[in-house]
Amino acid sequence: MKRRAFLKKLSILTGCAVIGISAIAGAVVGAAHAEEFKVAIVLPGVVTDKSFNQAGYEGVKKASEDLGFPMAHSEKVPQPDQPEALSDYARRGYNVVIGHGGEFQESVNRVARRHKDTMFIVVNGTEPKDNVATMVFDMKSMGYVIGYTGGKLSKSGIGGFVGAQKIKAYVELGEGFDAGFKAARPDGTAKSAWTNDWDDIAKGKEAALNLISQGADVIFPTMDNGVIGSLQAVKEKGQKGFGIYYDAVVDWPDTVVQSAVLDMRGALGTILETAKNGKLEGKAYKYGFETPRAFRLGSFHDSVPAEVQADVESVVAKIKSGEMTP
Amino acid sequence: MDFIFDLSQLTDFLATTLRLSIPIIFAAVGGVISEKAGVFNISLEGCILGGAFGAAVGAFYTGSPFGGLIVAMLCAGGAGLILAVLGVSLGINQIVAGIAINILMLGLTSFLARFLFGGEATTMTLVGFHPIAIPGLALIPVLGPVLFNQDLLVYMMYLMVPAAWWILFRTPWGLNIRAIGQYPRAADTAGINVQATRYYAVVASCMLAGLGGAYIVLSQVFVFTEHMSAGKGFIALSALILGRWNPVGALLAALLFGLFDALQLRLQFNSPDVPYQIFSMAPYLASILALVLLSGKVRPPAAIGVKFVRGAK
Amino acid sequence: MLKFVETLYLFRSLWAVLAALLVGALLISMTEVSAWTAYRELFSGAFFDYYGVASTLVKMSPILLAGLAVVIPLRAGLFNIGAEGQIYIGALTASMAALYLPEMPAFIHISIVVVAGAMGGGLWGFIPGYLKAYHGINEVIVTILMNYVGINLVSFFAGGPMMQEGAPYPYSPEIAEHLWLPWIMDGTDAHAGVLVGIFLAFVVWVAMRYTTIGFALDTVGKNLTAARYAGINVKRQILVSMFVAGAIAGLAGTFEVIGLKYRLYHMFSPGYGYDGIVVAFLAGLNPVLVPLSALFLSGLKAGAHIMQRATGLESTVIDAIQGLVIIFVAASLAFRFDRTYWRRVLDSRKALHQTLEQKT
Numbered sequence: 001m002k003r004r005a006f007l008k009k010l011s012i013l014t015g016c017a018v019i020g021i022s023a024i025a026g027a028v029v030g031a032a033h034a035e036e037f038k039v040a041i042v043l044p045g046v047v048t049d050k051s052f053n054q055a056g057y058e059g060v061k062k063a064s065e066d067l068g069f070p071m072a073h074s075e076k077v078p079q080p081d082q083p084e085a086l087s088d089y090a091r092r093g094y095n096v097v098i099g100h101g102g103e104f105q106e107s108v109n110r111v112a113r114r115h116k117d118t119m120f121i122v123v124n125g126t127e128p129k130d131n132v133a134t135m136v137f138d139m140k141s142m143g144y145v146i147g148y149t150g151g152k153l154s155k156s157g158i159g160g161f162v163g164a165q166k167i168k169a170y171v172e173l174g175e176g177f178d179a180g181f182k183a184a185r186p187d188g189t190a191k192s193a194w195t196n197d198w199d200d201i202a203k204g205k206e207a208a209l210n211l212i213s214q215g216a217d218v219i220f221p222t223m224d225n226g227v228i229g230s231l232q233a234v235k236e237k238g239q240k241g242f243g244i245y246y247d248a249v250v251d252w253p254d255t256v257v258q259s260a261v262l263d264m265r266g267a268l269g270t271i272l273e274t275a276k277n278g279k280l281e282g283k284a285y286k287y288g289f290e291t292p293r294a295f296r297l298g299s300f301h302d303s304v305p306a307e308v309q310a311d312v313e314s315v316v317a318k319i320k321s322g323e324m325t326p
Numbered sequence: 327m328d329f330i331f332d333l334s335q336l337t338d339f340l341a342t343t344l345r346l347s348i349p350i351i352f353a354a355v356g357g358v359i360s361e362k363a364g365v366f367n368i369s370l371e372g373c374i375l376g377g378a379f380g381a382a383v384g385a386f387y388t389g390s391p392f393g394g395l396i397v398a399m400l401c402a403g404g405a406g407l408i409l410a411v412l413g414v415s416l417g418i419n420q421i422v423a424g425i426a427i428n429i430l431m432l433g434l435t436s437f438l439a440r441f442l443f444g445g446e447a448t449t450m451t452l453v454g455f456h457p458i459a460i461p462g463l464a465l466i467p468v469l470g471p472v473l474f475n476q477d478l479l480v481y482m483m484y485l486m487v488p489a490a491w492w493i494l495f496r497t498p499w500g501l502n503i504r505a506i507g508q509y510p511r512a513a514d515t516a517g518i519n520v521q522a523t524r525y526y527a528v529v530a531s532c533m534l535a536g537l538g539g540a541y542i543v544l545s546q547v548f549v550f551t552e553h554m555s556a557g558k559g560f561i562a563l564s565a566l567i568l569g570r571w572n573p574v575g576a577l578l579a580a581l582l583f584g585l586f587d588a589l590q591l592r593l594q595f596n597s598p599d600v601p602y603q604i605f606s607m608a609p610y611l612a613s614i615l616a617l618v619l620l621s622g623k624v625r626p627p628a629a630i631g632v633k634f635v636r637g638a639k
Numbered sequence: 640m641l642k643f644v645e646t647l648y649l650f651r652s653l654w655a656v657l658a659a660l661l662v663g664a665l666l667i668s669m670t671e672v673s674a675w676t677a678y679r680e681l682f683s684g685a686f687f688d689y690y691g692v693a694s695t696l697v698k699m700s701p702i703l704l705a706g707l708a709v710v711i712p713l714r715a716g717l718f719n720i721g722a723e724g725q726i727y728i729g730a731l732t733a734s735m736a737a738l739y740l741p742e743m744p745a746f747i748h749i750s751i752v753v754v755a756g757a758m759g760g761g762l763w764g765f766i767p768g769y770l771k772a773y774h775g776i777n778e779v780i781v782t783i784l785m786n787y788v789g790i791n792l793v794s795f796f797a798g799g800p801m802m803q804e805g806a807p808y809p810y811s812p813e814i815a816e817h818l819w820l821p822w823i824m825d826g827t828d829a830h831a832g833v834l835v836g837i838f839l840a841f842v843v844w845v846a847m848r849y850t851t852i853g854f855a856l857d858t859v860g861k862n863l864t865a866a867r868y869a870g871i872n873v874k875r876q877i878l879v880s881m882f883v884a885g886a887i888a889g890l891a892g893t894f895e896v897i898g899l900k901y902r903l904y905h906m907f908s909p910g911y912g913y914d915g916i917v918v919a920f921l922a923g924l925n926p927v928l929v930p931l932s933a934l935f936l937s938g939l940k941a942g943a944h945i946m947q948r949a950t951g952l953e954s955t956v957i958d959a960i961q962g963l964v965i966i967f968v969a970a971s972l973a974f975r976f977d978r979t980y981w982r983r984v985l986d987s988r989k990a991l992h993q994t995l996e997q998k999t
Contacts, residue, residue: 193595416973426965433958
């Protein structure tokens with residue numbers, strides 16, 4: 001009896017395996033490696049976050065439409081699955097594989113060793129190498145200008161910066177914010193909060209509420225999906241906030257006063273054009289206020305006084321000309 | 327830690343605690359009802375998520391938070407119905423059934439949310455409930471704004487917990503539920519319809535958990551995001567154990583979990599050098615310790631997880 | 640005819656899987672991708688593509704071991720929901736042994752690392768076993784709670800004392816290369832952990848079937864009183880089965896570290912321990928079938944990613960389909976072939992047929 005039961009189970013499970021065979025009848029195994037240029041991007045979060053991930057996804061999409069090459073993307077790839085996703089695209093013949101975020105550096109290093117013919121790009125990366133290019137944004141300057149604007153607008157003299165994880169790029173952004181805030185308000189202080197979560201909206205909201213309850217009245221949230229929560233808290237409490245990655249004044253009319261536009265469309269457009277022409281090198285590609293296609297301020301909200309706007313513009317001009325380095 | 331000595335900051339801290347506890351309270355009390363009836367409800371997590379999704383869909387299409395509330399309960403109740411069919415009628419292991427429902431809800435809600443809302447899913451702000459201050463009571467320092475300047479769902483919770491306790495322990499209906507969880511055969515002999523009562527209990531349990539999910543969407547963040555339940559259902563399972571299978575106990579335990587969570591967030595925000603994991607872990611350690619100290623005195627319902635077959639030996 | 644109906648019942652899991660895939664096809668057909676293409680990519684990717692098979696095997700290693708960690712105590716009637724936590728603690732103790740022990744010959748070091756991982760997981764299984772045996776505390780609840788403690792402990796170590804300096808994410812430094820498990824497929828991440836898993840499944844099967852250990856466990860699971868009369872030390876059976884289960888889950892965590900990631904990551908397991916429960920039930924609690932059901936489930940998971948990359952279809956739909964497969968298969972197992980019922984049905988049908996024929 002026991003033996004029969006065993007055979008029974010065995011037959012059931014082989015049946016399950018057989019499904020695979022029937023399902024692929026006629027399928028061509030192993031994609032042919034085409035010679036055409038194609039690009040894949042691996043993203044840590046969802047492409048609908050109106051922040052870092054959406055900016056990256058739309059950047060590659062725009063470039064693929066403008067320059068006419070096929071693209072693919074994987075979203076919500078957790079840290080442990082990064083190497084598999086990256087190397088799978090490399091094997092499928094994608095010429096350029098983008099790891100979207102500094103947290104991809106370690107995985108890209110590992111995968112790039114095995115796929116010498118593929119170019120990898122790490123956005124906010126730290127270690128460019130033979131076939132690894134990095135895209136570096138001058139986060140410190142951006143943070144400085146946003147902090148400066150915040151300092152000029154703050155009534156309480158306390159500014160708030162919300163980050164997710166202490167990745168190098170965001171630490172610099174926060175330091176810049178701090179420096180800029182103090183430059184505009186020598187008697188003020190800038191507080192920061194780290195949520196350890198890029199996407200948790202409720203956490204983003206709690207972090208901002210926490211800063212506001214400590215007196216902060218200008219908040220600069222820099223997570224992914226979590227930004228929405230922070231801006232909601234800012235809106236509910238009637239304070240001022242800053243957008244990031246795109247011009248957020250449109251979406252948050254009475255809350256956001258200015259945005260740190262790190263324009264992935266522009267940045268990725270430029271770098272992918274270079275790649276398509278076969279000129280991409282394993283070095284750090286830098287973006288700052290001098291490359292406005294990729295890096296600039298958004299639009300001011302109408303409530304921002306003209307003299308503050310002018311002050312901020314002059315700071316940007318100074319950074320651009322190299323007269324000042326935050 | 328100096329926020330404890332500043333009245334306005336203390337108020338904010340306690341408000342955070344309550345906000346983080348509400349979904350857990352709804353789910354934990356729901357879990358008590360189901361487990362009292364002898365059915366493990368591991369799918370609380372999926373029910374919260376279903377409730378959150380339903381709330382978003384309902385609020386989006388009807389333009390009213392009440393529409394959201396109804397759809398939330400329907401979605402979560404549907405998940406409960408699946409659990410009841412699998413775990414009560416078919417007698418499939420309730421834990422396996424619960425895990426399957428969690429996986430299903432995670433995939434289904436994420437998929438359908440993208441399908442229905444598209445790229446706008448995270449930026450559109452849904453209609454939701456807004457705080458209503460109770461005249462007089464809301465003026466009490468610290469506790470007033472925390473407890474009595476809340477929205478409808480929180481006031482519903484204030485009523486729901488005593489009601490659940492009263493129904494479970496003071497009405498014949500509650501007696502039936504407890505009887506079929508302890509000794510279904512005797513209950514059956516006494517003329518109680520074991521299967522039907524278990525169905526009601528499981529569906530009600532999931533609907534309550536769904537209200538917890540609705541709270542996250544309609545009162546807290548006003549958007550739906552994928553996997554926004556983030557393990558709250560499992561925390562509710564622990565809370566109901568720490569609360570000794572009693573709605574009031576579950577409430578207190580859930581508040582404790584919320585307090586630790588709020589503390590943990592504060593630490594993460596303000597002093598990143600203190601390992602916040604210690605506070606994330608504390609409620610679970612407390613639950614295990616409570617089980618050890620209370621062992622022998624408090625036991626889960628005896629017939630939990632066991633399929634009841636009428637007339638079988 | 641009776642034979643035919645019985646055969647239909649035999650393959651009920653298969654029908655269930657097909658039914659689940661069919662419902663899934665409805666979901667997929669809501670998008671622009673055709674269900675046929677999606678499934679073709681999924682299954683050909685997971686089972687018939689060199690690199691796809693490799694990523695299936697990568698996932699199969701922990702899922703298979705977690706499945707065994709659920710099967711063993713369940714034979715004695717104990718529900719180990721704690722494989723997830725045991726995986727984490729196993730990985731923690733193994734990486735500690737790998738990173739902090741003084742230099743020694745590779746062979747000795749790797750043995751110590753593996754034993755440390757198994758012991759860590761074993762301890763995490765032993766605690767709920769002890770509480771069950773000596774305090775009568777429900778092991779379902781304790782193992783669930785201990786998962787969170789384990790996950791948070793690893794988060795603490797990977798992001799605190801063990802974290803690599805300057806790392807952008809909580810993870811430990813890399814372990815020495817001589818401790819890495821060998822690869823079993825060239826140019827891929829597939830490592831020897833899965834082979835150890837299959838071997839262990841066989842060992843457990845033999846032990847369950849041909850030794851008194853299996854008999855003792857089954858007796859405890861089926862009839863506690865009979866077990867006591869037969870002179871079986873029930874408490875010891877509980878302790879041993881939970882320890883062994885924890886140790887096997889601990890190995891799953893160990894192999895994730897020394898076979899795949901070479902570092903201790905925080906949150907490295909996406910719920911393999913819970914997958915183990917599903918796998919154990921799909922295999923009908925038979926250890927020798929666990930590898931097959933683990934292969935199926937890991938193929939589904941690996942294939943989902945491959946399908947997403949190939950077709951651009953949302954991978955979320957695969958989560959839903961996985962849930963459907965488990966629900967349908969679990970439901971199908973509730974329908975047992977009832978010989979007397981079907982004989983009666985078929986007989987009455989025959990009788991009806993005969994009377995009808997006589998009339999005409």
